[in-house]
Amino acid sequence: MRLPYEIVAETHLRKAEEYWRRDRLQEARAAMALALNVGMPASDVYDRQRTIDAELAARLAGARLRVGEHLWVEIPVTMTSVARNALLTATEAAWLEITTASGVRWGKPVLVTIFPEAETTVFLHARYGYYAERTEAHKVCLPPFSAPSGGAYRRAARHEIAHAALHDVLGEAVPRWFDEGVAVWLEGGSDSLERRQVRIAAAHGRLPTLAQIDAALGSYQTSLDSITAGVAYGAAGAFIGWVMAAHGSEALPTLLREARRRNALSKASRAVFGRDLRKLESDWRRTLAVGNQG
Numbered sequence: 579m580r581l582p583y584e585i586v587a588e589t590h591l592r593k594a595e596e597y598w599r600r601d602r603l604q605e606a607r608a609a610m611a612l613a614l615n616v617g618m619p620a621s622d623v624y625d626r627q628r629t630i631d632a633e634l635a636a637r638l639a640g641a642r643l644r645v646g647e648h649l650w651v652e653i654p655v656t657m658t659s660v661a662r663n664a665l666l667t668a669t670e671a672a673w674l675e676i677t678t679a680s681g682v683r684w685g686k687p688v689l690v691t692i693f694p695e696a697e698t699t700v701f702l703h704a705r706y707g708y709y710a711e712r713t714e715a716h717k718v719c720l721p722p723f724s725a726p727s728g729g730a731y732r733r734a735a736r737h738e739i740a741h742a743a744l745h746d747v748l749g750e751a752v753p754r755w756f757d758e759g760v761a762v763w764l765e766g767g768s769d770s771l772e773r774r775q776v777r778i779a780a781a782h783g784r785l786p787t788l789a790q791i792d793a794a795l796g797s798y799q800t801s802l803d804s805i806t807a808g809v810a811y812g813a814a815g816a817f818i819g820w821v822m823a824a825h826g827s828e829a830l831p832t833l834l835r836e837a838r839r840r841n842a843l844s845k846a847s848r849a850v851f852g853r854d855l856r857k858l859e860s861d862w863r864r865t866l867a868v869g870n871q872g
């Protein structure tokens with residue numbers, strides 16, 4: 579049974595969530611403070627509180643710049659103009675690469691927010707930053723990078739904007755393994771450490787299934803610098819890479835279009851690749867086993 583104070587707290591929390599989705603961060607923060615004041619059981623509520631605080635800090639310390647019709651960037655005003663221009667160029671390039679590779683026709687703009695300070699982002703339960711759909715925009719939040727024009731930033735921006743593209747096309751119905759697999763593939767594939775972790779897991783017969791990857795990446799129990807996370811991201815990315823390599827650059831846009839039309843990823847896979855996901859997955863696993871013997 580819920581106690582009266584819990585019902586009050588949940589009302590404030592729902593308000594906080596609603597404001598956050600509208601990107602109205604001052605109001606979100608105030609509602610969250612009320613919820614916490616009344617008393618909330620410890621849970622991922624505290625992550626949401628820190629998310630709102632970090633995004634609000636970025637809002638207060640930032641300026642919002644329009645890069646294109648479907649791309650906005652919110653960056654700290656303290657950035658030098660050289661760094662700002664490098665970041666805008668790199669962000670636009672990443673956005674364009676993802677737009678082309680996914681074939682998305684943006685239903686709403688992407689807003690890339692750069693947090694002003696690394697310390698405010700230590701709470702992030704994420705590979706680079708995070709993507710979260712908002713009412714007016716696809717919001718991508720990234721920690722500050724020391725070299726915004728460098729490869730690390732481009733990789734992170736591609737990864738998170740890829741999530742935005744998938745959600746623009748498919749809405750909420752994106753399985754976690756597919757979401758991360760496509761994002762890892764579009765960021766440029768796994769790094770050498772992840773690839774090694776995947777090879778070792780495969781050699782020992784411990785490569786997770788897509789269903790297990792889904793569970794691992796969806797769980798707050800999985801620490802993101804753990805081998806479990808590395809193998810999950812790496813295997814999902816490798817599977818998507820294997821499927822796409824065999825079918826050319828139009829494969830992903832076609833698959834996404836079909837998945838949207840049929841409202842089901844596996845049916846789309848059958849239509850586009852002639853095999854459902856389960857069959858594709860087992861074919862892919864066989865190639866790994868052959869590779870290990872060689």
Ligand SMILES: [Zn+2]
Pocket residue numbers: 705737741757758761
């Ligand atoms: Zn991701």
